[in-house]
Amino acid sequence: MSKIVDKKVALLTGGASGIGRATAIAFAKRGAAVVIADADAKNGEAVAVDLRERFGAHALFIHVNVTDPASVQNMVQTTVNQFGGLDYAFNNAGVPDGSTSLRVSTQGNWDRVMSVNLEGVWHCMKAELDHMLAAEKGAIVNNASRSGLVGVPGDAIYGAAKHGVIGLTKAAAVEFASKGIRVNAVCPGLVDTALTRAKFGDDLIPRSRLANPLGRMAQAEEIAEAVVWLCSDAASFVVGVALPVDGGATAR
Ligand SMILES: NC(=O)c1ccc[n+]([C@@H]2O[C@H](COP(=O)([O-])OP(=O)(O)OC[C@H]3O[C@@H](n4cnc5c(N)ncnc54)[C@H](O)[C@@H]3O)[C@@H](O)[C@H]2O)c1
Numbered sequence: 126m127s128k129i130v131d132k133k134v135a136l137l138t139g140g141a142s143g144i145g146r147a148t149a150i151a152f153a154k155r156g157a158a159v160v161i162a163d164a165d166a167k168n169g170e171a172v173a174v175d176l177r178e179r180f181g182a183h184a185l186f187i188h189v190n191v192t193d194p195a196s197v198q199n200m201v202q203t204t205v206n207q208f209g210g211l212d213y214a215f216n217n218a219g220v221p222d223g224s225t226s227l228r229v230s231t232q233g234n235w236d237r238v239m240s241v242n243l244e245g246v247w248h249c250m251k252a253e254l255d256h257m258l259a260a261e262k263g264a265i266v267n268n269a270s271r272s273g274l275v276g277v278p279g280d281a282i283y284g285a286a287k288h289g290v291i292g293l294t295k296a297a298a299v300e301f302a303s304k305g306i307r308v309n310a311v312c313p314g315l316v317d318t319a320l321t322r323a324k325f326g327d328d329l330i331p332r333s334r335l336a337n338p339l340g341r342m343a344q345a346e347e348i349a350e351a352v353v354w355l356c357s358d359a360a361s362f363v364v365g366v367a368l369p370v371d372g373g374a375t376a377r
Pocket of ligand 1 (some may be wrong): 312
C-alpha cells in the first residue's frame with residue numbers, strides 16, 4: 126500500500142457512513158491521522174475505533190453539525206489541538222433531495238438540502254482555510270455529485286446545491302492556489318450507500334444498470350481512492366477540477 130499521505134492529518138465530514146467512512150479507511154491504511162466528523166455519534170465513534178484497531182491509526186471522532194458555524198469551528202479547532210495541524214479536508218456530509226420532482230418540492234426540502242449540502246460546505250471551507258492559510262499548505266476536496274455537472278430528473282434542489290458546491294470549489298481554488306492550498310471537487314455517480322438505498326429502495330439495482338456505461342453502481346471505496354489522490358502530492362498540479370467518478374455517466 127502506497128504511503129502517499131503518511132503522517133498527514135485528514136478531516137472528513139460525514140465520516141460515519143458511506144463514502145466518508147470508506148475514505149477514512151483509505152486514509153488510515155496509508156498512514157494518515159484521521160478525524161471522523163459527523164452528526165451521527167454512534168456510527169462515527171465506531172469508525173474511529175475500527176481505524177485504531179485494524180490499522181493502528183490515530184483516529185478521533187468529533188461530533189459536528191455542518192449547518193452550525195460554531196460546531197464547525199469547534200471541529201477544526203479540536204482537530205488542530207489534538208493532531209497539531211490540518212493537512213487535508215474532505216467536505217462530504219450530505220443528505221438526499223427529499224422531493225421527487227421540482228413541482229412537488231417544498232420549502233422544507235429546499236432548506237434542508239441547501240443548509241447541509243451547500244451552506245455546510247461553505248462553513249467548513251471557511252474554518253479549514255483559516256488554519257491552512259496560516260500553515261501556507263493544505264488540500265480541500267468537496268463532495269459534489271454527477272448532479273453538480275448535469276441535470277438529473279427529480280434532483281433539482283440537490284442538483285442546485287451540488288452545482289453550488291462546484292462553484293465554491295472553483296472560486297476558492299483560484300483564490301488560494303498561490304497561497305499553497307489546492308481545492309478540488311469529486312463528482313460521484315450512483316454509489317451503493319445508505320443514502321442511495323434510502324432514496325431508491327428496490328429501484329436501486331435496476332436503476333444502477335442504466336446509470337452509466339459500466340452498468341453498475343460504484344462501491345464507496347472507488348470514490349475514496351479518487352479523494353485520497355486529489356488530496357495527496359500525487360495531484361500537486363490539479364487545481365479547481367470537478368472530477369467525475371461516475372462510470373462514464375457524464376461522458377455520454
Ligand atoms: N451515494 C451516492 O450515490 C452519491 C452520489 C453523489 C454524491 N454523493 C454525495 O456523497 C456524500 C456522502 O454521501 P453517502 O452516500 O456516503 O451518504 P451517507 O448517508 O452514507 O453518509 C452521509 C453522512 O453525512 C452525515 N451528515 C448528514 N447531515 C449532517 C450534518 N448536518 N452534519 C454532519 N454530518 C451530517 C450523516 O450522518 C452520514 O454519516 C454526500 O454529500 C452526497 O450528496 C453521494
